[in-house]
Amino acid sequence: MLCPMHPSRRNHVMRQIAVALLIAIALAPGTAPHASGAFTEPTQIRQAAERFVAELADGRGTVHATAGHLDARLRLPACAGELTPFLSPGAVVRARTTVGVRCAAPAWSVYLPVTVESEAPVLVARRSLRRGEVPLAADFDRSRRRVPGLAAGFVMEPDALGGQRLRRAIAAGEPLATAMLESPPLVRRGQSVTAVTRAAGIEVRLSAEAMANAAAGDRLRLRNPTTGRLLDGTVQPDGTVEVLP
Missing domain, CATH: 3.10.129 (Thiol Ester Dehydrase; Chain A)
Known part of the structure; x- marks a missing residue:
């Protein structure tokens, strides 16, 4: 056997x-x-x-x-x-x-x-920062460091912070990777949003319920409160959601 x-x-x-x-x-x-x-x-x-x-x-x-x-x-x-x-x-x-x-x-x-590994001038935290905190330029020094991977994976200029928040906590002296940042949610779970559908030159707008938090550019699932039908769409910068075909 x-x-x-x-x-x-x-x-x-x-x-x-x-x-x-x-x-x-x-x-x-x-x-x-x-x-x-x-x-x-x-x-x-x-x-x-x-x-x-x-x-x-x-x-x-x-x-x-x-x-x-x-x-x-x-x-x-x-x-x-x-x-x-x-x-x-x-x-x-x-x-x-x-x-x-x-x-x-x-x-x-x-x-x-x-x-x-790469050597490049990157933003390094001056202090410990909490998850969800919106970091400011004053929270970082620009220092040449040896970082894992390519330098493109790290924030090199304060302007790149752009009001984003931290996905996780960061320790003092730690280089700031681009993956550590996320845009704040533009739409929150349970919020009523405007879903926009376009077909053959016709635009239809309806109210729908967001099923999760999402930032501009994120894919988001919606629920039509009248029919219960689920829709998928992309969050637009103005807070509307363009329904995917």
């Missing part, structure tokens, strides 16, 4: 199989270099990934990207052209990012982890 394998053990086995298959493909006779016997140096692959991430900084701060080491057993044929780094569709650069590097001829690709 076979015993079920623990999920963590199964995942470990699957990773080992994946690495073994990749190495087998790289070492297969059809993929090995012919005349020169040359291989792509792992350092070339790592440097290509690091340069790629650094270029995404868009001039905001100095990026420090450190690519992880490839399996020492991996032998990839020398590339006839330039190595092309890439991100998977929908991926964004974070403090720990996976970058792909591919070669067109002969065709191969490999993925490796990259640790990303």
Whole structure:
């Protein structure tokens, strides 16, 4: 009788199989270099990934990207052209990012982890601030810091505060990340709002009940108090909600 394998053990086995298959493909006779016997140096692959991430900084701060080491057993044929780094569709650069590097001829690709940090002038809290508090420019100093990920993920100018409030508490001396801020709710749960529907050049307005708090630009579910029908829409800057088709 076979015993079920623990999920963590199964995942470990699957990773080992994946690495073994990749190495087998790289070492297969059809993929090995012919005349020169040359291989792509792992350092070339790592440097290509690091340069790629650094270029995404868009001039905001100095990026420090450190690519992880490839399996020492991996032998990839020398590339006839330039190595092309890439991100998977929908991926964004974070403090720990996976970058792909591919070669067109002969065709191969490999993925490796990259640790990303940036040095840039960012806003740093002068004092501890509570969740829900609306921070002011006077609550921060502008200081050059080394922060995880790209500098674009941190607030660099006081003007960017824009009356937003804190999603969570922030300690004195902590850099302010953009993800820590949120716009105050323009619509509150239970509030009666104007829902706007447009179709074929005709605009219809009706009163509906907001089912949650929402800021301008947020998606919000509404309930028609007369029919009980639920609607989804987007909160507009004037507080109305444009119903989605």
